[in-house]
Amino acid sequence: MLLPCLSLSALLLLLFPAALEAQFPRVCTTPEALETRTCCPDWQGSRCGYRAGRGLCATYSLMSNAYIDYREDWPHAFYDSACRCNINFDGFDCSQCKPGFKGPHCNEIHSVVRKEITSLTAEEKSRFFTALEKAKRTNSEKYVILESNDTSIEGNYEFKNATVYDHYIWLHYYAAKPYRNSTRNAAHQGPAFPFWHRVFLLFIEREIRELTDDDSFFIPYWDWTKTNHCNICTNDYFGVSDEHGHIHNDSLFSEWKTMCTYDNDTLGKICISPTKTPLHPIIRNPGKDIATKLLPTVCDVRYTLAAEKFDTPPYDGGAKCSFRNRLEGF
Ligand SMILES: *[C@@H]1O[C@H](CO)[C@@H](O)[C@H](O)[C@H]1NC(C)=O
Ligand SMILES: *[C@@H]1O[C@H](CO)[C@@H](O)[C@H](O)[C@H]1NC(C)=O
Ligand SMILES: *[C@@H]1O[C@H](CO)[C@@H](O)[C@H](O)[C@H]1NC(C)=O
Ligand SMILES: *[C@@H]1O[C@H](CO)[C@@H](O)[C@H](O)[C@H]1NC(C)=O
Ligand SMILES: *[C@@H]1O[C@H](CO)[C@@H](O)[C@H](O)[C@H]1NC(C)=O
Numbered sequence: 399m400l401l402p403c404l405s406l407s408a409l410l411l412l413l414f415p416a417a418l419e420a421q422f423p424r425v426c427t428t429p430e431a432l433e434t435r436t437c438c439p440d441w442q443g444s445r446c447g448y449r450a451g452r453g454l455c456a457t458y459s460l461m462s463n464a465y466i467d468y469r470e471d472w473p474h475a476f477y478d479s480a481c482r483c484n485i486n487f488d489g490f491d492c493s494q495c496k497p498g499f500k501g502p503h504c505n506e507i508h509s510v511v512r513k514e515i516t517s518l519t520a521e522e523k524s525r526f527f528t529a530l531e532k533a534k535r536t537n538s539e540k541y542v543i544l545e546s547n548d549t550s551i552e553g554n555y556e557f558k559n560a561t562v563y564d565h566y567i568w569l570h571y572y573a574a575k576p577y578r579n580s581t582r583n584a585a586h587q588g589p590a591f592p593f594w595h596r597v598f599l600l601f602i603e604r605e606i607r608e609l610t611d612d613d614s615f616f617i618p619y620w621d622w623t624k625t626n627h628c629n630i631c632t633n634d635y636f637g638v639s640d641e642h643g644h645i646h647n648d649s650l651f652s653e654w655k656t657m658c659t660y661d662n663d664t665l666g667k668i669c670i671s672p673t674k675t676p677l678h679p680i681i682r683n684p685g686k687d688i689a690t691k692l693l694p695t696v697c698d699v700r701y702t703l704a705a706e707k708f709d710t711p712p713y714d715g716g717a718k719c720s721f722r723n724r725l726e727g728f
Contacts, residue, residue: 423490435478439491446481446492453483453492467577497600515618533563543568546668550578564657566602587715643681
């Protein structure tokens with residue numbers, strides 16, 4: 399796994415300058431922070447924990463002058479300066495440890511093994527779902543979300559509160575919605591796909607660890623090849639859904655509501671305010687999507703792993719012989 403790891407750091411440097419990672423820390427959305435275009439919060443009395451050797455407030459140079467969508471060229475549409483954390487430190491203020499490290503100096507190895515979801519003990523399973531439920535209900539103190547009906551119009555956005563889990567959903571929206579006048583987006587159908595999603599998982603695991611005070615929390619994986627049906631579409635996992643995709647009342651997910659309305663235009667709409675539109679229950683239709691009726695088979699997995707090149711031109715959903723494109727399912 400040496401190669402993917404190397405590419406990971408290289409790509410992260412390119413895609414996520416500093417630890418800001420295209421999020422909006424609440425402390426950086428004050429009028430003062432936006433006015434001074436600076437997102438360098440204090441940690442233990444100095445910006446970005448500078449005095450403790452954690453990081454420094456760095457200026458980011460502009461990659462291109464004419465932005466057409468303010469999600470591009472992060473963080474430039476909002477900030478000129480943001481924290482750049484030293485090795486092992488992480489977070490918008492360098493207060494956190496990089497994934498894989500812990501301790502007051504972030505120099506102790508922190509290793510957690512992600513287990514297969516149906517192999518969790520009853521206690522682990524209960525802890526997992528209780529943690530998700532808590533994340534879905536608890537307002538995020540650290541982050542806010544940005545809503546916009548058109549991200550190509552300067553200043554056309556509002557910051558809103560969201561729960562810890564909904565912030566996580568929003569991060570995916572922010573990176574998955576196409577840029578204006580484009581079919582491309584930041585996290586899919588391109589080389590960033592595996593790396594972006596790894597960082598995404600690491601991020602939510604860390605948020606939930608903090609929220610639940612459980613350092614060993616992890617998101618399990620699902621080995622769908624164990625059975626020939628959806629063995630987690632049951633009420634003690636993710637819920638049985640009816641023909642309309644509504645989740646059975648016995649599942650805790652029947653109470654879950656979506657935070658952003660679904661829309662499929664390409665105008666760079668990020669999230670339409672939940673206060674302006676009624677909240678909808680989540681819909682799950684496993685196996686009913688016309689385009690992706692079936693889960694990949696073991697044979698598909700082998701075929702994907704057999705690709706020799708990580709990615710190939712034109713580095714999109716049409717790339718041939720590309721590990722990344724096969725992994726994404728195109
Ligand atoms: C987008 O939001 C702005 C500001 O709230 C509003 O003036 C405009 O009409 C909206 N445009 C669309 C297409 O909904
Ligand atoms: C948003 O969350 C913050 C922090 O919890 C809280 O102080 C504020 O009142 C909330 N704002 C709204 C509009 O709910
Ligand atoms: C986006 O496309 C619309 C319609 O095709 C066009 O009017 C507009 O000028 C384009 N905007 C940009 C920024 O390219
Ligand atoms: C779920 O509960 C609602 C009201 O609480 C009820 O109208 C509905 O019929 C129930 N659905 C099922 C599948 O039991
Ligand atoms: C979204 O796309 C689907 C399928 O392409 C289409 O049927 C539907 O009308 C679209 N919805 C909106 C709001 O444009």
